[in-house]
Amino acid sequence: MKKDDLFEEMVTNLTLNFMDEDFDIENANILLPGRLAVLAEGFARNLTLEKVNERLEDEGYETLYARSFYEAGLIYAFSHQLSYDRWMELYQKYMEKYTEQAKSKKQSFPKGKITLKNLEKYVRENSSEQLETEMLTSFMEREIIDSQSEEDFFHFMDRNAENFSAVREKARYYFCKYLYLYIRQKIDSYYESCEKSEALLRQYGSALEKEERGYLELHALEELNFLKPLTALKKDAAKSRNRMPLEEKKELVENTAITPGGVFDEFNYFYFGYVSVDWMELIFELYGSVEDWPDNLKLRIAHALGYCSAHPVAGEEQKALKRLKQWEQEELEKEEEKDREYERDEKKAAKLYQRGRSGEDFFRDFITGKRDINRETLISFLLFVKTKITMEDDNKITMMRMNRILSNCGFSQLSPGAGFDRFVIEFLRSQDPFSVLESHVDKKVGEGENFYLYKVYKGAYCHQDELAKYLRIRKKEDPGEQD
Known part of the structure; x- marks a missing residue:
């Protein structure tokens, strides 16, 4: 099945399945990326906008965004509880009318060149005099919800054509x-x-x-x-x-x-390289050779690598420790081979170097508006700036301000549970945040898992591009053309 058929197919299947009261979406054969599966569920269950956004937050996804050409129509559809087919008819109309206008939108960073002057201009154009975000997104969403008819919705689109963005502009801001x-x-x-x-x-x-x-x-x-x-x-x-x-x-x-x-x-340097180094490399940096590891650590890592059960029986432990030493030798040989590649082949060395530059590409896309910044990267970047410079009270990153920023961006607020959010909360509140960092790194590495910040940006992508891939646009058929 083609990608652009999947969203419609998923809505159809979910609609049929939801007729069964015992159906659980978690057990469904979900072929779509998670966020789109929630939207498909919204159409299938005829959910309100409030319920759809609530479901998105519960699943850890961003709520619908009024400044997206695609999602503005979804906000209208869910707030007016349109069927999927009715929404698709509306979608076709406004996308045909406004898509080219969206593509020609003025760029903040011409030719992708990012200078301080251009960066300042972008920030000021999207701020009030106090560098506080305008309430544009909220006003736009309210106007969509208050639209009494499709005609009202199109008037909204006409008035706000210049305000739409391919990415979540507030998070980028x-x-x-x-x-x-x-x-x-x-x-x-x-x-x-x-x-x-x-x-x-x-x-x-x-x-x-x-x-x-x-x-x-x-x-x-x-x-x-x-x-x-x-x-x-x-x-x-x-x-x-x-x-x-x-x-x-x-x-x-x-x-x-x-x-x-x-x-x-x-x-990356601020976080001691933990953004780019996986747990396998870190464990040797933190604890040295396998022979020097505490016995309980050896067993935890052996279990994490699948060499033994959580509570090894007689004889299993010795086999696991032997395999652990072999693994160490394999990792050492990989590093040595990589070093030899750098030494003898400049072109290959350049390629190997570029593999480690994905963070640079993501950061460029965040700034220039080609990729939506994900929640975890935004949070960890704000923590970085908070610790590196002094700021006036209006801009200081406190727990309250962090949650307000997350809410403004359509992200869920910090939760005091386990995992990444717990690390962030402790880091924010601690007088010695780097001891918190090291404590969490030690814990994760000791469990044979990557730290929360390892390639933290990897979950970032352009939501608009994702939605476009999976939407089936019904084009008018030419004579003799078959669907």
């Missing part, structure tokens, strides 16, 4: 806003160091040793590794005269490209 605050503070620190360097040069002049002339600037520039390149500024820092004026430096910095890879590296 918060990511970009806190990225901007982080970069702005780092850059302002550099400007301050330039002014201090100028004051030192005026006071002491040629009496300063060469390495002393720009040490303040050079140190501040090290904090700007996410900008490319800064060679001219580094050379200028060592001069004692004919130096670049501060305004010229500012112009250069504000228009220098921000490298998403550099931002991702700072983010």
Whole structure:
């Protein structure tokens, strides 16, 4: 079955199954990605918008988003309890009318170049003067719900055509806003160091040793590794005269490209590399060779790898420990082979390097609006910024503010249960957050599982693209054409 038939097929099957009161969706043969399965369930059960959003939150998915061309129609359908077929008729009409307009929407980052100036412009255009989010999404959703007819809905589409986005704009906004605050503070620190360097040069002049002339600037520039390149500024820092004026430096910095890879590296480094290193690598870093591991750890890891049961019987334990040592040797040989690949084949080395750069690609897409940022990445990025810079009270990441941001983005608020949310809550409340980090890493690795932040971004994708793949658009048939 083709992808674009699956959504309709799922609605049909679920509708039939839901006639049976004992039917449980968890036991259904769900072929769709989870979020779409919930939407299909909504049509099959004729759920209200409130119930659909409640089901999405219960399953850990984002609620429907009023600034999506696709999901605006879904909000209208569920709030007015349209059947699936009736919604598809409406969907065809407005997509044919507005799709091209959506594609031609003005880009915040022309040609994908991300500069501080463009980043600031994007944040300000989507904020009030206090850099607080506008209530645009909420207003749009309310207007859809209040539409009395399809004609009203089309008037809404006409008025808001410029406000639609391929991704959840509010989550993107918060990511970009806190990225901007982080970069702005780092850059302002550099400007301050330039002014201090100028004051030192005026006071002491040629009496300063060469390495002393720009040490303040050079140190501040090290904090700007996410900008490319800064060679001219580094050379200028060592001069004692004919130096670049501060305004010229500012112009250069504000228009220098921000490298998403550099931002991702700072983010990953902050979490001690746990974003990019899996538990198999970490366990050797944390505990050394298998021979040095505590006995209870050996058994836990052997069980996690499937070498023995949770409570090994006589003889099983020794076999498991022997297999564990073989596994260690296999992992060591893999690393050595990877090192040899780097040494003898530059092209292959480049490919291997690129495999580890997926975080850079995701961060670029988050900023430029090509991919919806997922809940876990947004949370962990906000924690990163919170810990790295000082912020005014209006922007400080507290438990209350974190939950408000999540709610504004259509994400579920932090829950004090186990898992990722428990880690976040403890990290937020602790006076020593990094001890919390290490404690959770030790626990997960000791269980033979990856830490919560390992490739935390991997669940991010474009919801609009996903929905488009699985929607069956009924086109008018040409004479003689068969469906």
